[in-house]
Amino acid sequence: MLKTFWNYIKKHPLAYGIATCFALVSSGLTLVPNLMIQKFIDAIVVNNLSRDNLWLYLSIFFISVICIYVVDVIWVVTLFSQSYQYQSELRNKVYKKLLHLRTPFYERFRSGDLMTRMTSDIDYLGDTIGYGFMLIVSNVTWTVSILTIMIVTTSWQATAVSILPLVLFGYIVFKLWSKIDVLYENNRDSVAKLSNEVLEMVDGVRVMRAYGKKELEQARFQERTSQVLKKANNLVVYNGSIGQVAKLLTGLSMGIGLTYSGYLVSQGVMTLGQLIAFQIYLGMLSGAVWGLSDIVLVYQQGNVSFRKIDELLTAEDSLEKNGQATIESIEHIEFTDYAFNYPTSDETTLKKIDFSLKRGETLGIVGKTGSGKTTLVRQLLRQYPVGASGEININGRPIQAYSVKNMEGLIGYVPQEHILFSKTVGHNIRFGNNSATDLEMNAAIASADFSIDLVRMADGLETLIGEKGVSISGGQKQRVSIARALIRQPELLVLDDSLSAVDAKTERAIINNIREIRQDKTNVIVTHRLSAVAEADKVLVLEDGEIIEAGTPSELLANKGWYYEQYMTQQMEVKESENI
Numbered sequence: 001m002l003k004t005f006w007n008y009i010k011k012h013p014l015a016y017g018i019a020t021c022f023a024l025v026s027s028g029l030t031l032v033p034n035l036m037i038q039k040f041i042d043a044i045v046v047n048n049l050s051r052d053n054l055w056l057y058l059s060i061f062f063i064s065v066i067c068i069y070v071v072d073v074i075w076v077v078t079l080f081s082q083s084y085q086y087q088s089e090l091r092n093k094v095y096k097k098l099l100h101l102r103t104p105f106y107e108r109f110r111s112g113d114l115m116t117r118m119t120s121d122i123d124y125l126g127d128t129i130g131y132g133f134m135l136i137v138s139n140v141t142w143t144v145s146i147l148t149i150m151i152v153t154t155s156w157q158a159t160a161v162s163i164l165p166l167v168l169f170g171y172i173v174f175k176l177w178s179k180i181d182v183l184y185e186n187n188r189d190s191v192a193k194l195s196n197e198v199l200e201m202v203d204g205v206r207v208m209r210a211y212g213k214k215e216l217e218q219a220r221f222q223e224r225t226s227q228v229l230k231k232a233n234n235l236v237v238y239n240g241s242i243g244q245v246a247k248l249l250t251g252l253s254m255g256i257g258l259t260y261s262g263y264l265v266s267q268g269v270m271t272l273g274q275l276i277a278f279q280i281y282l283g284m285l286s287g288a289v290w291g292l293s294d295i296v297l298v299y300q301q302g303n304v305s306f307r308k309i310d311e312l313l314t315a316e317d318s319l320e321k322n323g324q325a326t327i328e329s330i331e332h333i334e335f336t337d338y339a340f341n342y343p344t345s346d347e348t349t350l351k352k353i354d355f356s357l358k359r360g361e362t363l364g365i366v367g368k369t370g371s372g373k374t375t376l377v378r379q380l381l382r383q384y385p386v387g388a389s390g391e392i393n394i395n396g397r398p399i400q401a402y403s404v405k406n407m408e409g410l411i412g413y414v415p416q417e418h419i420l421f422s423k424t425v426g427h428n429i430r431f432g433n434n435s436a437t438d439l440e441m442n443a444a445i446a447s448a449d450f451s452i453d454l455v456r457m458a459d460g461l462e463t464l465i466g467e468k469g470v471s472i473s474g475g476q477k478q479r480v481s482i483a484r485a486l487i488r489q490p491e492l493l494v495l496d497d498s499l500s501a502v503d504a505k506t507e508r509a510i511i512n513n514i515r516e517i518r519q520d521k522t523n524v525i526v527t528h529r530l531s532a533v534a535e536a537d538k539v540l541v542l543e544d545g546e547i548i549e550a551g552t553p554s555e556l557l558a559n560k561g562w563y564y565e566q567y568m569t570q571q572m573e574v575k576e577s578e579n580i
């Protein structure tokens with residue numbers, strides 16, 4: 001952490017230079033008022049306080065107090081604004097990294113944990129480089145200058161004797177150092193877990209209510225909060241004990257100082273003014289030592305947060321290094337004896353996958369639930385490392401040869417779970433292509449069969465859809481997502497069970513529109529409803545991750561296998577619903 005901070009400080013020499021110089025000046029100036037008090041008392045004791053001297057001491061006293069205030073404001077403001085700057089730069093850096101990381105990473109880290117890292121951990125790091133730096137500069141310079149002035153202007157013997165308890169305090173704090181680190185980490189992790197619970201609760205509150213689990217969940221949450229409380233209490237006990245030990249030892253230091261300097265005054269070695277100044281210096285020194293102990297706490301808190309942020313910045317998503325080849329169009333996709341298992345699982349999810357797809361063709365993927373349909377299309381999106389055996393070739397080259405960013409730009413993906421932003425309908429659709437013209441926008445909306453819905457919405461494209469699209473229906477969400485994918489006119493369109501919430505008539509209209517506007521482009525349609533792939537050029541039937549049937553819809557019907565059975569069942573269901 002210190003190396004990273006040092007690199008940052010070196011990048012901003014002006015701000016940190018000003019802060020350090022002004023802090024040094026402030027430390028020096030802080031001693032002046034006390035020196036004036038000492039001179040004032042000594043002059044009274046020896047009966048030598050003239051009017052001129054009094055005015056001189058008072059003027060220096062007040063001028064130095066004002067100067068200390070001005071200097072402190074300058075360096076503290078400079079330092080803290082730099083610390084906010086650091087937080088903002090770090091947040092942008094981490095955000096960029098998060099955008100870059102892919103699915104395997106997000107399967108390892110939970111949202112609440114990531115939120116804690118992006119918010120409190122970065123805040124703590126900002127505190128460490130701001131408040132921590134301030135503590136170090138001010139307290140170290142202060143300690144050194146107070147000790148120097150005590151030795152030079154009062155008594156070195158009294159100084160040496162009275163600082164012994166403070167040295168002992170430093171030793172105790174040093175010994176507790178590693179223990180505090182663990183306590184901070186435990187406390188922080190329990191808060192991150194609690195954030196996960198809250199996020200999950202917000203997402204699932206309707207289900208909890210519907211299943212009458214409110215009380216149970218409340219009890220579970222209470223259990224979690226008491227765990228957080230326990231961890232926080234452990235930390236408070238340590239912090240509190242350090243505070244009490246500090247109080248005890250600084251009190252002891254003052255006691256020893258007063259006794260010994262009193263003895264020195266009685267021996268004529270110290271003046272009364274020196275004794276009073278010595279006690280004030282000792283009080284200031286205790287404050288500085290307290291400040292130094294605060295550094296340990298700030299440092300440890302920062303160190304824990306630094307590890308958490310560093311873990312993100314150095315995280316890899318276990319995707320092999322991607323190629324840099326660029327690709328303009330997708331002419332040919334070919335899977336050869338391809339097998340895949342998820343990084344978190346030992347089971348082979350896809351096996352013996354063999355098929356090819358030419359530009360302009362539409363591929364349907366059907367099969368039982370859990371048979372591997374989504375897993376198969378995810379391979380084209382490069383969400384996971386390429387499988388251990390077999391190959392995926394795009395235009396005759398392994399998919400890994402291409403830049404992921406470039407490939408992503410060619411694909412329009414409509415996932416099973418629709419991800420919409422809590423903005424307007426228009427914003428969500430235009431997200432697919434910010435530079436789309438109004439004409440292209442309208443065309444995408446019409447193709448997704450969303451025009452009539454839009455007319456019915458009070459604010460049209462400006463209608464706010466609420467968080468995650470709560471204020472529009474499931475079918476509308478699906479069609480907004482489809483319009484978002486269509487507006488980018490992708491080389492490859494992947495619809496992953498994206499029509500499940502629309503009725504059969506709307507589904508037919510959308511599929512027909514897609515066929516019409518995308519005649520020279522490639523489409524992959526994953527579905528449970530076979531009517532969605534009735535016009536496909538090719539259909540794959542998956543079972544347990546394997547292709548058990550493949551061919552045109554009419555070939556599959558003639559085969560009399562799973563596709564045929566499913567087709568007949570669905571036809572019967574349609575007829576029954578028409579008769580009702």
Ligand SMILES: Nc1ncnc2c1ncn2[C@@H]1O[C@H](COP(=O)(O)OP(=O)(O)OP(=O)(O)O)[C@@H](O)[C@H]1O
Nearest residue numbers: 342344345349368369370371372373374375376497
């Ligand atoms: N991220 C993951 N990590 C580990 N296993 C997974 C992951 N996602 C899916 N699986 C497993 O892979 C298998 C195939 O899942 P997949 O989602 O591809 O099926 P599917 O055919 O699309 O199912 P459905 O029709 O229900 O959407 C399932 O056994 C599932 O449990």
